[in-house]
Amino acid sequence: MYGNFIYFILVLLIYTTYYPPESPYLGPSETLGIFLLCVGILAITTRAAFNALSKKIEARGVFGFHGEFDRVFNRQAILAIIIFAINIYVLNLKFFLTTIPLFAGSPSLTAFLFIGLFIGYLSIIWAGAYKSYKALFQTQLSRRSYVLSNISFSLPVILPWIMISVGVDIINILPFSAPKRLLATPEGQVIFFSFFLAALVVIAPSLIKFFWRCRPLPDGLKRKRIEAICEKANLKYNNILNWPIFEGKMLTAGVMGLIKRFRYILVTESLLQILNDNEIDAVMAHEIGHIKKKHLVFYLIFLLGFIVLSYAVFDLILYAILYGNLSFPITRDIQFEQVTLTSILLTIAMASILLIYFRYVFGYFMRNCERQADLYAFDLLGSSLWLVSSLEKIAVYSGRSHDRPSWHHFSIRQRIDYLKKCEADRSMIVRHDRKLRRSIMLFIGGMLCIGYAGYAINFGEMGKTLNKHFLQKVLTREIKRNPINPGLYSMLGSIYYQNKEYVMAIEAYEKSIELAPRDSESLNNLAWLYATCEQTECREPIKALVYAQHAAALKSAPHILDTLAESYHVNGLNKKAIMTIKQALAMQPEDRAYYEEQLSKFERAAVHQEMTE
Secondary structure, eight states, X not given: OHHHHXXXXXXXXXXXXXXXXXXOSSOHHHHHHHHHHHHHHHHHHHHHHHHHHHHHHHHHOSTTXXXXXXXXXXXXXXXXXXXXXXXXXXXXXXHHHHTSHHHHTOXXXXXXXXXXHHHHHHHHHHHHHHHHHHHHHTOOOOHHXXXXXXXXXXXXXXXXXXXXXXXXXXXXXXXXXXXXXXXTSHHHHHHHHHHHHHHHHHHHHXXXXXXXXXXXXOSSHHHHHHHHHHHHTTOOOSEEEEOOGGGGTSOOEEEEOSSGGGOEEEEOHHHHHHXXXXXXXXXXXXXXXXXXXXXXXXXXXXXXXXHHHHHHHHHHHHHHHHHHTOOOGGGGTSOOOHHHHHHHHHHHHHHHXXXXXXXXXXXXXXXXXXXHHHHHHHHHHSOSXXXXXXXXXXXXXXXXXXXXXXXXXXXXXXHHHHHHHHHHOXXXXXXXXXXXXXXXXXXXXXXXXXXXXXXXXXXXHHHHHHHHHHHHHHHHHHHHHOTTOHHHHHHHHHHHHHXXXXXXXXXXXXXXXXXXXXXXXXXXXXXXXXXXXXXGGGOOHHHHHHHHHHHHHHOOOHHHHHHHHHHHHHTTOHHHXXXXXXXXXXXXXXXXXXXXXXHHHHHHHHHHHHHHO
16 A cells, blocks of 8 residues: 555656646547557556466465565556656647546546546556466455455545545635635645645545445454453544455554544454454554554654645756756657656656655654554563564465565564564663654654745745746746747846846846837836836936837736826826826726825825926
């Protein structure tokens, strides 16, 4: 499940950072042909890889091949992600879907379809892996049940995203403008996401229980044993559930839910069958340890940490891509638009951060949280003897190597060895708790610093400075490539104006006007600069009026009439300024208070002018 979590996050990242081009790169028939070719490649390579593995298992037995099974699956899953990226960036399938009214009107429906496409790719891999899986785990599970179990096992991974997407669609459908305006701001998005995440944390266990088709564990000695150990630990919960994942053949247990009403203890039938009563107590002690040591709370904090990290580095990565002017060799043959190249590079960078964050940082914490949950057996049972026995039994019955670790778990041998060392030296338990606590505090402190930096970049002066600097660099570079684009000069002039580099702003605006004499915005901006510049040597009242009159003749808009009124005012033509600003007010501008202040200013100036004449 943890591997699937990373795969789905990568796929969502590819999907959400994609910016469609103005037109697709390939026609419909070519697109369909390449799409089917990619699906065929995935199916053929999956079948070949797992058939080869099955032959090895038949020849040498199952021992030692669990790791190879995972490696083959992961390799094919990466191929599925690459094919999904080709669907998005090369075949532009999202572009084609948006031309269909049903999908154009519902972004969530389009997104669900693409997530379904990736689940389809994974289903091809699961179907191909079935024969090897059946041989490795000695199960009579049908191919259909195996594929469906994997799908249902993966659904909770994308549940938060599904719920948030549906929530956004509902807000957009409702006839209320305030929620839409709030959602359009970064602050509103943070509030919206936080609200949904809080709600999901509470209700997600009930939804997951439904997806996994869990049912209450029947009354009997096994249930009574679990109830007794929970009572001993003073653990409150809603119910103890039979976990039918893979038809209950997996040897596993779990606990989910932060609050009592939505907290469930999960256990598979196969696990209950192979463990004796004391071993069941030990396994439950491990699961209870996750709750008692607040691991689920920390995992939530860790997910929020990734959001904070993404929020902080997203703009920096985007600036670096634009500033670095990176491109792919493939563009010599396929003319990708710059926005598509940028989104590809952005996805690669964010995917790299995601893999490092979850594979190594989260992996470190998960391994050590699992170890801390193991050590809770000492608190609850006084010894780890029965936990060691259950771990050895699970390893034997599952056929997995004692020495095979994972990115989120120490190996069975490492876990057993550590428990035995703690039996001999109980101070190791205290040292491990201290180590993990310090690591968590260091992580939270780092995330707070990163969060502060992210806030400064997005909302503070640092962000404004970076925006101006990088945009100026990008515009300067683009002008060298396309020196006859008036829009680039106009944008550069606005950047210079914001930086109070007025001489350079004038040069940029004048160049824009030279290239596009009828560009009302450039004319208006230059007129405003000549009329109001704080550096008196840059003021040119007569030029301001000429440019403002020309802009107003081309486009009658409140802000352009305001510039014309200001130009009349600085030239001493206050009555014309009053008449012009009244015309702007008659257009019902949004910032009416500003225009009324302008009117008052011109009226005062007109009165003063009459008194002095």
